[in-house]
Amino acid sequence: MKIGIDLGGTNIAAGLVNRHGELTEVVSEKTPETQGKIIEVMVHLAKKLMACAPIGLVGIGVPGVLSADAKTVIHCPNADMMNTPLAQIMEEALKTSVYLGNDANAAGLAESHYGALKDEPNAAMFTLGTGVGGYLVVSGKVVTGAHGCAAEFGHTYVGPRHYDCGCGLNGCLETFSSLRGLQASVLKALNEGVESKVLAQAVKENKLDGKLILDRAKEGDPAAVIAFETMIFGLSIAIRNLMHLTDPAVIAFGGGLARAGDFLFDALREAVVPEQLAYPDIATPKFVGAQLGNDAGIIGATLLDRLV
Numbered sequence: 001m002k003i004g005i006d007l008g009g010t011n012i013a014a015g016l017v018n019r020h021g022e023l024t025e026v027v028s029e030k031t032p033e034t035q036g037k038i039i040e041v042m043v044h045l046a047k048k049l050m051a052c053a054p055i056g057l058v059g060i061g062v063p064g065v066l067s068a069d070a071k072t073v074i075h076c077p078n079a080d081m082m083n084t085p086l087a088q089i090m091e092e093a094l095k096t097s098v099y100l101g102n103d104a105n106a107a108g109l110a111e112s113h114y115g116a117l118k119d120e121p122n123a124a125m126f127t128l129g130t131g132v133g134g135y136l137v138v139s140g141k142v143v144t145g146a147h148g149c150a151a152e153f154g155h156t157y158v159g160p161r162h163y164d165c166g167c168g169l170n171g172c173l174e175t176f177s178s179l180r181g182l183q184a185s186v187l188k189a190l191n192e193g194v195e196s197k198v199l200a201q202a203v204k205e206n207k208l209d210g211k212l213i214l215d216r217a218k219e220g221d222p223a224a225v226i227a228f229e230t231m232i233f234g235l236s237i238a239i240r241n242l243m244h245l246t247d248p249a250v251i252a253f254g255g256g257l258a259r260a261g262d263f264l265f266d267a268l269r270e271a272v273v274p275e276q277l278a279y280p281d282i283a284t285p286k287f288v289g290a291q292l293g294n295d296a297g298i299i300g301a302t303l304l305d306r307l308v
Contacts, residue, residue: 001053003046004301005060009078014045015298021114023295035080043093057097059301061106066148070100101304108135110300115291116252124248129255132174138246158237176234179210185227196223214260236271254290
């Protein structure tokens, strides 16, 4: 058995995963605000699972940038970590091997081994949630880059925006096609006088979530449609750039916003057209939904040793 830990900004989830990639036990706690407390929670959850079965290794999916040897968290603002030797700290506490990896890579690995991208040697995955994560496999090899920063699709440039990304730059895909991006588009539309009583009320009640915006877009709500079209605009540019760079056969979409399913995929198929490609005769990638849902991060974390 292996333990996978998904270090999220809201929750820390850990699970036991068997050799078939099946999740047999899950425990979780709210993510504390400080680094020390976060590490305490991860150790506590791991030890709780270690009491259930012999463990071969522990893998941790981290929403941040890691060192080249994937042992140190260089930058992870949501988890209050900066230049933190997390692998060493966890190994000393748990007395077993610990592997770190980017959380989007962990989710992508799970999909490559057990889900929507299984047996696909040239594929990519966009994780559309609060931010935008990325995963890329080319000729059967996961692309992590010299510093573990490859496939940061959310911070690729797609065009000027009316507000800056959390990274400090302007024009990042994340400002167009994430939950934050959708919310920002709705607020801008409302401030410019676009009618939407439902979304305006949701803003007042602090209930403007992604599902509501996408559901309202399906119904033709003017502000929601503007937000959705902005999301598709950003994604279509990122996908066209990705096609020219790596030529993926399949692109999977995970995260909360991907639950829009065919509504999202149909819009992308209309936006990513051969006429806008350098090689219009080559088939565009197949767009599919990720299959493992919230379990992907935990399951994929147990596969991070394969990136070493």
